[in-house]
Structure formats: structure tokens, C-alpha cells
Amino acid sequence: MRPSGRKFDQLREVSIETGFSHHAEGSALIRMGRTEVLCTASVEGKVPGFMRGQGEGWVTAEYGMLPRATHTRGDREAARGKQSGRTQEIQRLIGRSLRAVVDRKLMGEITITLDCDVLNADGGTRCASITGAYVALCLAVKKLREKNVLKVNPVIGQVAAVSCGIYQGVPVLDLDYVEDSAADADANFILTGAGGIIEIQATAEKATFDDAAFAALLALARSGTAQLFAAQSAALQG
Template sequence: MSAQECGGARQQRSFGRAADELRPVKLTNDVMKNADGSCLAEFGDTRVLCTACIEEGVPSWRKGQHAGWVTAEYAMLPASTSTRSRREQKGRKGRSMEIERLIGRSLRAVVDLRRLGELTVTCDCDVIQADGGTRTASVTGAWVALHDALMSYVRQDKIKRLPLTDQVAAISMGMVAGRPLLDLDYPEDSHADVDMNLVATGGGGIVEVQGTGERSTISRDQLNALLDLGEQGIRQLIQAQAELTGFGV
């Protein structure tokens, strides 16, 4: 059982996990009646409600291309953190815009937009409880919601076949007190020397790597160790998605 240095005090990791262990992950689909697809993604104490809604037509700049579009919106609900945050208005916060663009890019990486046809899928990711890793839980849960929404259209003969080419999931890694850790919770994230996120497909393709030296730099060997941890976590998340949806099974 591993421990970490956090804020000068030696603490056990949440859920008594080792450095290379995920928090307990639970994906629950079909949680919203009116969405075409939905998923509650739980990574430990982080909970994100992901929905996918399909609309006829595409944005004006995409008309005539005979291809669809997948986009995302992300928000943190006021009571999702320890102190109430103000509800976001139009003219969104920079962080939320950055995360929703990440979610959209991640999902589009595994969708054949021409096979989708001139439809727009919007995936909404609303954080109802935050304890680190909200963007990674959002990507992972949004794929489930997207899968179920598209399958509903296949069953209704509105799409000839499922336009998904693969799965996609995301996980965080970081260097905390000189140790590489997988799936950081908030106390770890807030004290991380280096903070990273990995987005990857079921086939092992890397969609995006985000990394920041918050308090120090890292060596190439440490970077490789973090990526190895991330790939290990991605494989587990991909398996959880597949078990829930039956995709690729």
C-alpha cells in the first residue's frame, strides 16, 4: 500500500491504492430519459453526468460537405466543489472552453463523420462532484453516451451502421513528491510537481497528451514512466467501456 507526500505530510492514497492503480471506476449508462445517450462516469469521488443528443443538420460552415459533426460542452455545477462556484454564463470561462474542445477533439478522433451523415451530436458533460480528473472522466463517459446515442439511431434506421471507428478514454498522471502516480485525485493534483493527461483509443493510438511542469521539470525517463502508467490506465477504462456497451466484443 503506497503513500505520498502531500503538503508536507505523508498520506496514504485515496482508496488505499498503489501508485499505479486507478480509483474505483463506475460507468452507468441510460441514466437520462430524454437524451439519446447518457452515462454517469464516476472516478472515485469525481462524478460527471454525460449526455449525447443528436440533431438534424450541421453548422453552417459544414453544410454541403456530406459529413456530420460531433461537439461537446462542459461545465461544473455550483456545488460540485467544496465551496460554491458561480454558475457559468455565456462568455464561458477559459478553462471550460479548453476542456470542452478537448472532449470534442477526442470524440471526433473515433467517429467517421462521413458515415454519420449531416447530423450534429452534442455531448454535454456536467460535473456534479469534483475531486480531480473531471476532464478525463468526461472524455471516458462521453464516449459511452455517444455510443448509445448513435446506436439508438442505428436501431431506428436513421443511420445505416454505427459510425464509430474505435473507443476513446482519458486518464491523468503526475509526479507527486518525486513519484509517478496514476489517476490523481484533487489533493494529489493540487500538490503535483508535474501534471499530465493522456487521451488514447482502444487500439492504442494517442489522441492527445497534455502536460505541465507545475513546480519542476521532468526527465525523458520520467515522462516515459508517466506515459506507461497512462497507457495502463487507458486499457482498464477501455475494458470498462466495452463491458458496458458491448462495443468490439
């Protein structure tokens, strides 16, 4: 039995609220169980220096956690004067994941920055960030098209992410903090709506796992992301 009482293949309750931020071109507050992440998309009419003159756009991301998003207070990284290695790794992952479903040649020289701020953390914050950031990105692109800044939709696919792991010897979907901290192995799957794999991060924490276990985790991830794709589509249509 999982600590939450969920079945092995059951997601936490998921909701995506759009338009949460009044000023951003696109925003989504995603809740996956007790994990809550505010994702905002901001548009700038320029690109980084290394991309100027190429006629392509840029999609990037920043990630952060509020001091009391976790059980004990964490220092603000701005107060420390530098980001942790974990923060840098996660925001690069979010950026890569969103760029994988965007044709940047259709953007022109604009930048869309996805800010993912964790309000409450109970496991799976990077996966929730990617899933929510996709919705914020689509909303920003919609606004740009309404203003005739973009002639064609540069978003060419759908992306969502979910964690899976081996808990007490059983492959399970969508780890919360209690499971994640005690898992034999855990993994993050970033998948596209067309069935493509963008990235898989899989680690043996307490015990190694074999091909059959990995196949079981991937099957769970595909089932979970299918539900997340449906939640994203519903939020964008609402």
C-alpha cells in the same frame, strides 16, 4: 504513500451507469472515485453552417460544473454571461477527442452534442468526461442505427482519458484533487483502444521532468486506459 492509500499504478474505483438521463439519445454517469460526471448525447438533424452541403456529420461537446461540485460554491457561468477560458478549453478537448474516433462521412448531416456536467469534482474531470462521453456517444449511435437513421456505425475506434502525475517524486496514476494540487508535474493522456495518441497535456507544476519520467507516465496511462476501455465495453454490453 499516496493520500488515498492507493498503489502508484492504481486507478480510483470506476463505474459507468448507462441510461441515467431519461430523455437523451445516449447517457452515462461516470464515477471515478469521488469525481462524478453526467455525460449525455443529443442528436440534431442538421450541422453547423460551415459544414452544410458537405454530406458529413459533426460531433461537438459542452462542459460545465455545478456550483457546488467543488469545495466552495462557484458561480454559474450562465449568470456571469460568459464561459471561462478553462471551460472553453476543456469542451474543445472533449470534442476533439471524440471526433478522432468517428468517421463523420458515415454520419450524414447530423450533429451529436456531448454535454458533460460535473456533479462532483475531485480531480480528473476532463478525463472522466471524455471517458464517459464515449459511452454516451456509442449509445446514441446505437439508437440511430436501430431507427435506421444510420446504415453503418461511424464510431471507428475507442477513446478514454486518464491523468498521471509525479507526486512526491514518484510517477502515479489517476490523480485526485489532493495529489493534483500538490503534484510536481501532471499530465492528461487521451488514448485510443488501438494504442494511438490523440492528445497529451503535460505540465511541470513545481519541477521539470525528464524523458524517463515522461515514459513512466505514458506507461501508467496506457495501463489505466486499458482498464477504462474494459469498463466502457462492459457498460455498453450491459
